[in-house]
Amino acid sequence: MAPEATPRRIRYPGRVQTDHDLIARWRAEPAPLLPLLHAFHDRDGFLSDDALKAIAHGLRLPLADLYGTVTFYHHFARTPGGKDAPRVCDGPICKLKGCDQLLDELEGATPMPCAGRCDEPIPVLQGDRYLVGLPGQGALDDRPPHRPPVNPMGLDECSFSHLRDPARATLEGYLATGGYAALEKARAMDPEGLLRLVEDSNLAGRGGAGFPTGRKWRAVHDAKGGPKTIVCNADEGEPGCFKDRVLMDYDPHAVLEGMAIAGQATGAHRGFLYLRYEYPHTEVILERAIEEAQGILGEFKVYVRRGAGAYICGEETSLLNSLEGRHPFPRNRPPFPVTHGFEQTPTAVNNVETLVAVPQIVARGAEWYTGLGLGDHNGTKIISLSGDVQRPGNYEIPIGLPLRTLLEDWAGGPPEGRKIQAVTMAGLSGGFLGVNDLDATLDEPCLRGKGSFLGAGGVMVFDDSRDMVEVARQAMSFFAHESCGKCFPCRIGTQRLTERLSGQAGPKDGGEWKDEVHAIGHTMSEVSACGLGIAAPLITESLLRLFPDQVDAHLAKS
Ligand SMILES: Cc1cc2nc3c(=O)[nH]c(=O)nc-3n(C[C@H](O)[C@H](O)[C@H](O)COP(=O)(O)O)c2cc1C
Ligand code: SF4
Numbered sequence: 001m002a003p004e005a006t007p008r009r010i011r012y013p014g015r016v017q018t019d020h021d022l023i024a025r026w027r028a029e030p031a032p033l034l035p036l037l038h039a040f041h042d043r044d045g046f047l048s049d050d051a052l053k054a055i056a057h058g059l060r061l062p063l064a065d066l067y068g069t070v071t072f073y074h075h076f077a078r079t080p081g082g083k084d085a086p087r088v089c090d091g092p093i094c095k096l097k098g099c100d101q102l103l104d105e106l107e108g109a110t111p112m113p114c115a116g117r118c119d120e121p122i123p124v125l126q127g128d129r130y131l132v133g134l135p136g137q138g139a140l141d142d143r144p145p146h147r148p149p150v151n152p153m154g155l156d157e158c159s160f161s162h163l164r165d166p167a168r169a170t171l172e173g174y175l176a177t178g179g180y181a182a183l184e185k186a187r188a189m190d191p192e193g194l195l196r197l198v199e200d201s202n203l204a205g206r207g208g209a210g211f212p213t214g215r216k217w218r219a220v221h222d223a224k225g226g227p228k229t230i231v232c233n234a235d236e237g238e239p240g241c242f243k244d245r246v247l248m249d250y251d252p253h254a255v256l257e258g259m260a261i262a263g264q265a266t267g268a269h270r271g272f273l274y275l276r277y278e279y280p281h282t283e284v285i286l287e288r289a290i291e292e293a294q295g296i297l298g299e300f301k302v303y304v305r306r307g308a309g310a311y312i313c314g315e316e317t318s319l320l321n322s323l324e325g326r327h328p329f330p331r332n333r334p335p336f337p338v339t340h341g342f343e344q345t346p347t348a349v350n351n352v353e354t355l356v357a358v359p360q361i362v363a364r365g366a367e368w369y370t371g372l373g374l375g376d377h378n379g380t381k382i383i384s385l386s387g388d389v390q391r392p393g394n395y396e397i398p399i400g401l402p403l404r405t406l407l408e409d410w411a412g413g414p415p416e417g418r419k420i421q422a423v424t425m426a427g428l429s430g431g432f433l434g435v436n437d438l439d440a441t442l443d444e445p446c447l448r449g450k451g452s453f454l455g456a457g458g459v460m461v462f463d464d465s466r467d468m469v470e471v472a473r474q475a476m477s478f479f480a481h482e483s484c485g486k487c488f489p490c491r492i493g494t495q496r497l498t499e500r501l502s503g504q505a506g507p508k509d510g511g512e513w514k515d516e517v518h519a520i521g522h523t524m525s526e527v528s529a530c531g532l533g534i535a536a537p538l539i540t541e542s543l544l545r546l547f548p549d550q551v552d553a554h555l556a557k558s
Pocket of ligand 1: 208210213311313349
């Protein structure tokens with residue numbers, strides 16, 4: 001059920017806008033730096049020194065700070081024509097599909113980290129055009145993303161309840177399927193009743209950390225000061241995760257409704273939607289939905305802010321710094337965003353999936369939502385499933401579903417004649433589970449018992465033909481590339497672990513090599529300042545635990 005075509009970003013039709021026009025357009029807006037940088041980037045096809053000088057002058061920013069910030073992001077081109085050069089996804093699953101060959105085949109192409117389409121051919125971003133590519137065939141035309149497969153057990157869904165309805169992305173279709181009724185209901189409730197409803201649902205954050213949503217909203221509601229802010233985290237940078245894109249593309253009004261209900265519960269009248277750079281078509285869809293829904297959203301104002309390529313900007317405090325136009329390092333906590341968030345005011349940062357679940361919960365009740373989980377577990381979770389399975393895609397599962405049921409019964413198991421060797425959890429951040437872990441259930445207590453976690457729900461499957469040391473090396477190299485460099489153990493540790501997995505460094509003796517890898521990982525997980533450095537060693541720890549023979553073979557070769 002494909003929409004006609006992937007929408008394109010077409011900016012500034014007609015007259016060419018001068019530096020002065022662009023600065024005047026954005027200077028008075030909240031969070032102006034990113035949109036202003038994008039406006040120059042779109043107009044000129046790169047960010048020239050003169051553009052940066054004009055922006056620094058226009059926003060009264062130190063030029064040296066602006067250079068540091070701009071060059072931190074992957075996608076701001078600094079040379080003419082750079083914006084339109086093809087970028088080819090070289091995430092873990094695209095590696096399996098031959099992205100290295102495609103990179104060689106496309107003139108001027110450079111790699112980009114996982115671009116969030118792991119259930120499709122290799123994504124190629126060319127300016128604002130989203131193409132897909134295949135080795136030997138080059139870059140093909142845009143294709144709308146897959147709609148999620150229906151779950152074969154006929155189970156009730158929450159976030160995907162209406163998503164397969166082709167009209168749902170329009171206001172008319174949204175209203176026809178009960179859209180915005182939950183916002184109306186929330187407006188008729190007092191904030192206390194609304195907060196209690198969300199608390200009773202036990203909805204937990206779907207962006208990775210699993211913090212209880214009701215508790216977060218209550219803290220923002222109770223916090224002194226303002227204006228209060230809702231931030232929808234649509235950065236979706238975790239390799240192997242592609243659920244938020246599908247929710248926004250096919251159900252954009254549900255995201256807006258969730259944000260407005262969050263505003264109602266907390267007392268916030270504005271919201272930012274921080275969207276990753278790699279989803280240009282999604283920006284068009286969201287802007288259109290915001291325009292359509294203006295009358296309904298009323299005084300709750302939503303601003304879309306497009307990132308520029310940096311995995312760390314998904315971490316909520318790094319995201320807030322990025323929105324504010326600062327260098328996007330994570331902040332030290334406490335204080336937490338609920339009291340000191342956007343511009344030091346109380347802020348609720350929530351993931352797209354979390355917010356999309358809210359209208360359903362408000363409309364259908366807390367008990368309905370808790371009842372969707374299996375056994376003692378509450379609710380549902382979207383799993384982005386990719387790699388060596390027959391039917392990859394986004395599956396909304398009841399929390400507590402056995403991993404094996406998802407892999408084999410829902411997704412058809414590994415390719416003909418192959419066996420599953422390993423899966424990753426939480427994208428890459430949860431490390432690997434092995435074939436003996438497939439009876440695990442998909443819920444945090446079970447997965448934490450196995451040294452992993454569900455996180456944002458990316459599960460990548462590797463069959464028995466794959467070299468797991470190489471998969472681990474690529475994963476660690478991603479973390480090394482994306483480490484923001486603020487703290488030493490993560491900045492250096494991710495590099496040292498990548499070198500060891502590449503066979504380039506470390507003791508020759510196998511026992512000493514493993515001790516050293518454990519020691520580096522231990523230091524990182526104990527003292528890193530944010531989740532990236534804390535979680536990255538799960539890759540090496542699970543590799544050593546599950547695949548000692550492959551590690552020994554790797555050591556023997558190096
Ligand atoms: C390195 C790193 C990257 C993250 N990336 C994302 C992301 O892309 N999207 C997201 O919603 N949360 C991400 N998070 C989690 C956020 O910090 C935060 O917990 C989340 O947005 C809160 O929303 P939730 O409570 O609804 O899950 C990331 C965390 C870390 C440490
Ligand atoms: S742990 Fe890594 S990514 Fe996080 S703040 Fe430290 S250096 Fe940056």
